[in-house]
Amino acid sequence: MSVVDNETIERDRKHVWHHLSQHSVLTSQDPMIMVKGEGSRVWDIKGNSYLDASAGGVWCVNVGYGRTSIGDAIRDQVCKINFFASTAGTIPGAIFAEKLISKMPGMSRVYYASSGSEANEKAFKIVRQISHKKYGGKKYKILYRERDYHGSTIATLSATGQEERRDQYGPFVPGFVEFPHCCEYRSQFGDVDNYGELAALELEKAILREGADTVGAVILEPITAGGGVITPPEGYWPKIMEICKKYNVLLHIDEVVCGLGRTGEWFGYQHYGIKPDIVTLAKGVASSYAAISCTVTTEAVFNEFLGESSDKDVYFRDISTYAGCTGGPAAAIENMRIIEDEDLVTNSAVMGKYLLEGLDRLKEKFDIIGDVRGKGLLLGIELVSDRQAKTPVPEQVAAKVAGMCMQKGLIIGRTNRSFEKFNNTLCLCPVLTLNQTEADFILSTLDAVFTELPA
Numbered sequence: 001m002s003v004v005d006n007e008t009i010e011r012d013r014k015h016v017w018h019h020l021s022q023h024s025v026l027t028s029q030d031p032m033i034m035v036k037g038e039g040s041r042v043w044d045i046k047g048n049s050y051l052d053a054s055a056g057g058v059w060c061v062n063v064g065y066g067r068t069s070i071g072d073a074i075r076d077q078v079c080k081i082n083f084f085a086s087t088a089g090t091i092p093g094a095i096f097a098e099k100l101i102s103k104m105p106g107m108s109r110v111y112y113a114s115s116g117s118e119a120n121e122k123a124f125k126i127v128r129q130i131s132h133k134k135y136g137g138k139k140y141k142i143l144y145r146e147r148d149y150h151g152s153t154i155a156t157l158s159a160t161g162q163e164e165r166r167d168q169y170g171p172f173v174p175g176f177v178e179f180p181h182c183c184e185y186r187s188q189f190g191d192v193d194n195y196g197e198l199a200a201l202e203l204e205k206a207i208l209r210e211g212a213d214t215v216g217a218v219i220l221e222p223i224t225a226g227g228g229v230i231t232p233p234e235g236y237w238p239k240i241m242e243i244c245k246k247y248n249v250l251l252h253i254d255e256v257v258c259g260l261g262r263t264g265e266w267f268g269y270q271h272y273g274i275k276p277d278i279v280t281l282a283k284g285v286a287s288s289y290a291a292i293s294c295t296v297t298t299e300a301v302f303n304e305f306l307g308e309s310s311d312k313d314v315y316f317r318d319i320s321t322y323a324g325c326t327g328g329p330a331a332a333i334e335n336m337r338i339i340e341d342e343d344l345v346t347n348s349a350v351m352g353k354y355l356l357e358g359l360d361r362l363k364e365k366f367d368i369i370g371d372v373r374g375k376g377l378l379l380g381i382e383l384v385s386d387r388q389a390k391t392p393v394p395e396q397v398a399a400k401v402a403g404m405c406m407q408k409g410l411i412i413g414r415t416n417r418s419f420e421k422f423n424n425t426l427c428l429c430p431v432l433t434l435n436q437t438e439a440d441f442i443l444s445t446l447d448a449v450f451t452e453l454p455a
């Protein structure tokens with residue numbers, strides 16, 4: 001039997017401040033400390049092994065754990081040159097940008113940083129600067145959708161449609177305006193045939209209410225992830241694109257979760273024929289072997305910043321130190337090679353369909369499951385206490401289910417203190433190498449947990 005490393009546990013308990021965690025709990029229970037990963041499995045410091053259906057807890061580790069070739073790529077690169085400020089270029093930065101753009105027809109330029117929040121902040125600054133350059137500062141507002149999440153900084157929280165996440169962090173940045181969600185299961189319009197169109201028209205209403213000449217952009221997740229895995233209803237995206245075009249509003253797609261094969265296409269927006277002006281990426285870009293994010297724009301957006309070198313107001317006056325770390329793009333190149341060579345985008349689509357069919361069967365068996373939805377390996381299970389009334393279960397029930405899964409060796413995610421009413425969705429987001437045996441384990445574990453769940 002392996003000896004538990006109590007020294008590390010105590011060091012952690014004393015000095016590390018865990019994210020999204022109430023530390024008083026850790027006086028009576030040990031902090032979880034992860035020590036190893038291989039494929040879709042992780043091991044904690046006590047030797048427990050889990051199938052990780054959360055890709056690292058926050059939908060990141062797309063190509064799975066233990067990829068020594070990514071480690072080698074990072075090592076080789078940082079031993080040559082680890083860093084130079086991103087005012088200059090680097091070899092892996094140039095190679096990855098070209099590879100990325102080859103997967104994103106219509107897009108043209110890659111602006112590096114190191115987190116999803118930062119990538120979104122860059123996009124906001126681009127929109128604001130264009131507003132100043134072209135519209136006298138007037139077209140500065142950025143619309144965002146109820147239930148979407150865009151990051152943890154004050155500006156990205158200002159653009160986040162999750163009230164519990166925002167609670168106590170205001171006042172927020174002016175100029176960010178919310179419009180209603182598009183979750184058909186929670187339709188605001190009753191039982192209608194054209195839900196997608198009606199939900200999209202909420203964007204138009206918001207633009208008209210604010211004044212089209214004041215709205216610079218809208219930020220949207222192609223499929224809402226942490227807000228409850230909300231797949232867009234039929235007819236939604238064509239209408240959204242039509243509205244953006246009509247009112248000259250830039251379309252910013254946040255692919256921080258959906259990007260890099262997660263949903264069974266290279267990028268989530270590619271399911272829906274969306275033509276974005278800005279796309280932001282992080283998490284899966286290097287499967288979190290290194291911290292890298294990208295704000296990708298069209299050439300038209302980039303061209304707004306071209307001009308005389310003597311003009312201090314024309315170019316994008318932004319920099320983040322760690323955008324110059326070469327380990328990020330080196331890891332991202334190898335990560336993309338793995339996704340291509342192992343055809344993980346297809347695997348995501350195939351295994352995602354298999355899991356979704358399994359979840360549909362669970363829904364028939366257990367009344368607590370109100371809705372299952374998702375695309376590729378991004379799936380959600382919405383729990384209700386009354387199917388007819390669609391009453392959401394309290395957050396403790398979703399937490400209990402996740403805790404029981406954990407005890408059976410399965411890590412799943414859930415909407416976590418995000419909403420006043422809707423912290424009732426379990427999230428599945430396994431690594432993209434998932435095989436059928438592993439998918440069956442996810443399904444049989446959920447089956448066992450719902451069977452054992454106290455009434």
Ligand SMILES: Cc1ncc(COP(=O)(O)O)c(C=O)c1O
Nearest residue numbers: 115116117149150151256257282
């Ligand atoms: C859709 C989306 N956008 C942005 C972010 C923020 O990314 P980061 O935590 O890397 O700042 C997240 C994080 O979960 C996310 O889910």
